[in-house]
Amino acid sequence: MYGLIYRNVLLPLFDGGLKGRKTLRYWASAEESQWWSPERHEDFQVRSVRALLAHAVATCPFYCREFTRLGLTPGQVESLGDLAALPLLNRSTVRANRHLLRSTQPMLNLSKSTGGSTGEPLHFDLNADSNDRRVAMTYRGYGWAGAAPGTKQLHIWGTALGNVPYWKRVKANLHRAFDRQMVLSCFDFTPENMASHAVRMNRYRPEVIVAYTNPLYEFARFLEERGITLHRPRSLVVGAEKLHTFQRETIERVFGAPVFETYGSREFMLIGAECDRHSGLHLSQENLIVEILDDDGQPTPAGEVGNVVITDLFNYGMPFIRYVNGDRAIAGFSSCSCGRGLPLLNGIAGRQLDVLDTPDGRKISGEFFVHLIKDYPSVRRYQVYQEDARRILLRLVVDTGFTLADRSQLEAEIRRGIGPSVEFDMQFVAEIPLTATGKHRVVVRQAPIPATVNTEIPV
Ligand SMILES: [Zn+2]
CATH class of the missing domain: 3.40.50.12780 (ANL, N-terminal domain)
Structure with missing residues (x-):
């Protein structure tokens, strides 16, 4: 009604x-x-x-x-x-x-x-x-x-x-x-x-x-x-x-x-x-x-x-x-x-945005980072990378407008989302390379992806 x-x-x-x-x-x-x-x-x-x-x-x-x-x-x-x-x-x-x-x-x-x-x-x-x-x-x-x-x-x-x-x-x-x-x-x-x-x-x-x-x-x-x-x-x-x-x-x-x-x-x-x-x-x-x-x-x-x-x-x-x-x-x-x-x-x-797993059982959607970082206009490019269950790395390419205050605020917001059980680092770099398919993947988990993901689409 x-x-x-x-x-x-x-x-x-x-x-x-x-x-x-x-x-x-x-x-x-x-x-x-x-x-x-x-x-x-x-x-x-x-x-x-x-x-x-x-x-x-x-x-x-x-x-x-x-x-x-x-x-x-x-x-x-x-x-x-x-x-x-x-x-x-x-x-x-x-x-x-x-x-x-x-x-x-x-x-x-x-x-x-x-x-x-x-x-x-x-x-x-x-x-x-x-x-x-x-x-x-x-x-x-x-x-x-x-x-x-x-x-x-x-x-x-x-x-x-x-x-x-x-x-x-x-x-x-x-x-x-x-x-x-x-x-x-x-x-x-x-x-x-x-x-x-x-x-x-x-x-x-x-x-x-x-x-x-x-x-x-x-x-x-x-x-x-x-x-x-x-x-x-x-x-x-x-x-x-x-x-x-x-x-x-x-x-x-x-x-x-x-x-x-x-x-x-x-x-x-x-x-x-x-x-x-x-x-x-x-x-x-x-x-x-x-x-x-x-x-x-x-x-x-x-x-x-x-x-x-x-x-x-x-x-x-x-x-x-x-x-x-x-x-x-x-x-x-x-x-x-x-x-x-x-x-x-x-x-x-x-x-494709991966979901990250943390030792305390959280599942962090890739969209979490996409949403958060869009509010920082001086971030030119970024990539979130989980090498193993215990460490998450955020690589950033930033403009000169990116301040120390931006840095600590971003770090605090990410820490709130990912929780205390995982190490977190930020790395400022000059460029972030594209993957072999020419796609820049934003959130990457270094873990086996189900075989069906790769066989479905001939990328
Ligand atoms: Zn139709």
Whole structure:
């Protein structure tokens, strides 16, 4: 009942009335456009990207300079294939040119930051309208999993770290009660906490569980080993880390409900999500153009793994055009038997964050570090490395803005998360090498990884 009232009365009043957002309008239109034919989607993308390019070159100093330098004009792009002529944008370019990438046209902008699965923190902007559009995509994608706004949800997710002011905590709690969401932090999953999380979950009886992949998998294994029975949700939605087949099987067996994989990032929010056919991730096609390219910027042959490159069609505040986001995915898009015209991404290959084990039985999610370090803008790169059960090492590449106070605060926050049973060191280095696959792995545990992880994806 609350779900219906929330969706039809409270959310429109709050979102549209109080906040003046267009989220619900975009959501309604996305529910319709998901059934468009692939041709109609392509036509919409071409028109949208042409408008975006014209805007970017006319109002963003960075794009004006780059297009002039390369002798390009926005009008040259008449099809999606023509995008190949445009340069790629990467994280370091965004970091170095944030103010030049912003549009000079006055509009309401929001500031965001990400720790990044690639270990290179990023601060960026987006305009409010584009935020409404991406929230709408998330509503639609989560809706496929039965997790549309108003459903009773339990989140096993990263919660704010460090010293959060009291009023912020109160505000966050009010929001959650309004949205019918209960949040359990996945950052302190000790065996004791997992048992009490199970009790709270059974009391709360969520319709849907939304979780980071690896902590949920560890939790499922814990429940199974202890023989703990849980309230059965309608479905589970996982994100932030790749879902492997063996993890899906375990989670579905333990919770007795289907798992829906999602793929998103702070820069774009929901990039893809599974429908009930579970045959791939439907792309947020009305908002994003997704390309899979090799290291030379050429299209990756279908079935092979390449770099994910994304153009956000509506971030007019700070256009991301052909942005290499650091993730890797299997090339080749397919269609789905559900009839939606949104192409399917066949699988994500990157984004693996290990879970670290400590001698006192804690399981530290890789997301713990990603979340924490995103709040330190002078950290340029980092890698967390557990050589053996007793020692965790954090390697950092920092700018001159990184102070001694930053250092001790970061150290204290990490120590709080990992507990006293493990040695911890910080090492300041000039560079952090990439792995053999060209991927910068942020959180690495030196321990055998189950064979299925390596055989599933031909990286
Ligand atoms: Zn489908």
